[in-house]
Amino acid sequence: MALTVRAAAPRDAVPVAGLLRAAEPHLVVTPELLAWQATGKPAERFGMLVAEAGDGIAGVARTGLLHESAEPGLGFVNLVVRRERRGRGVGSALLAAAEERLAGLGVRRxxxxxxxxxxxxxxxxxxxxxxxxxxxxxxxxxxxxxxAPPAAPPGVRLIAAADLPDPHPLYEADLDAAADEPGDVGMDEIDYADWRAAYWDRPDLDRRLTTVALVDDEVVAFSVALTDGGAAYLSGMTGTRREWRGRGLARLVKHASLRSARSAGHRQAFTVNDAGNDAMRAVNEWFGYQRVAAERRYLAELPRRPSSIA
Incomplete structure (x- = not known):
């Protein structure tokens, strides 16, 4: 059966969202999110490629720039192939096209x-x-x-992100908390406009369930909630400003977010925990999270060449 790799079209959003959710049930993926990723994060240069066979879409590659890092030339490629089509060349064809696109964007890694x-x-x-x-x-x-919820330290109050009069203090807290977060790529080169476009304006951000801890008007800790408007709930990031760590604020804000999610009718919550982040693993174990899967970040050096795929 002939296989065609092409740039995704708007009509692909529904089947691709279904393919991604079937392969990675912990993710919050909707057609609306995929459409937004293609248009709402210009610095990322997001592009989605699909492999199409006679029986429909056999796989998808999501690609773009890791624009939050000060190191230039970093990009990402994430492949998903329908289980019954694996081992038949779909992944190889998608990866070749994805690497070609990334190289055309100047990606070297x-x-x-x-x-x-x-x-x-x-x-x-x-x-x-x-x-x-x-x-x-x-x-x-x-x-x-x-x-039982932990007690809030003196002077700390909790509110929903929806009640923030201005999200800029959350941006500042996010950058500070991420500065030493374990990971392969740092978040050290994103200005406020790009942060708003990439995070605050994303359609799966549930600002009612996202919780922030305030001291006066400063955000000192936060727990981000991503949902699909239905049953799916994913903790996007729980962070504490470095000078406020060691006071139980991560448990405090995440507890409030999970409690709100439970009240809103969510019946399961997912989170992604870096295996070397022992502090966050301890927090998640305290809540009772159980491991259901694992993944690794892999990397490769790419040759520079022009792209023929948008």
């Missing part, structure tokens, strides 16, 4: 999220990708009662 499974790891390593950091995918059953 590509990062890929790879399921920590033998077949996926073997595919990546045979194509010259080498392993980076490992993430744990954790799930929490929200039908079970949460632990």
């Amino acid at each position: 590509a990062y890929a999220r790879v399921a920590d499974e033998p077949a996926a790891v073997s595919f990546a390593e045979r194509r010259g990708y080498r392993p980076g950091r490992r993430n744990l995918i954790l799930r929490l059953d929200l039908t079970v009662a949460l632990p």
Whole structure:
């Protein structure tokens, strides 16, 4: 059966969202999110490629620039192939087209999220990708009662992000908390306008469930909630400003967000935890999160060449 790799079209949003959710149930993916990613984050230069066979879309590659890093020439390529089409050349065709697109954008090093499974790891390593950091995918059953909420330190109050009169203090806290967050790529080169476009304006950000801790008007900790407007709930990031760590604020804001999610009818919560981030792993274990999967960040050096795929 002939296979065609092409740039995704608007009509592909619904089947691609279904393919991604089937492969990675912990992710919050909707057709609206995919459409926004294609138009709402200009600095990322997001582009989605699909492999199409006679029976529909067989796989997808999401590509773009890691524009938050001060290091130039970094990009990403994340592949998903329909399970029944794996081992038949779909992934190889998509990866070749994705690398061509990235090279045309000036990317010299590509990062890929790879399921920590033998077949996926073997595919990546045979194509010259080498392993980076490992993430744990954790799930929490929200039908079970949460632990008792921790007490807020004196002077700290909690509000929903929706009640922030101005999100700039959250931007400042996000940059400060991410400065030493474990990861392969740092978040050290994103201005406020790009941050708003990439995070505050994203359609899956639930500002009612996202919780921030304030001292006066300064955001000192936060827990970001991503939802699909239905059952899916994913902790996007829980962070504390460095000078405020060690006071239990991560547990405090995440507890408030999870409690709000439970009240809103969510029955399970997912989070992605860097395997080397022991402090956050301890917080998630305290809540009762259980590991359901794992993934690695793989990276490869790319040759520079012009792109023929938009």
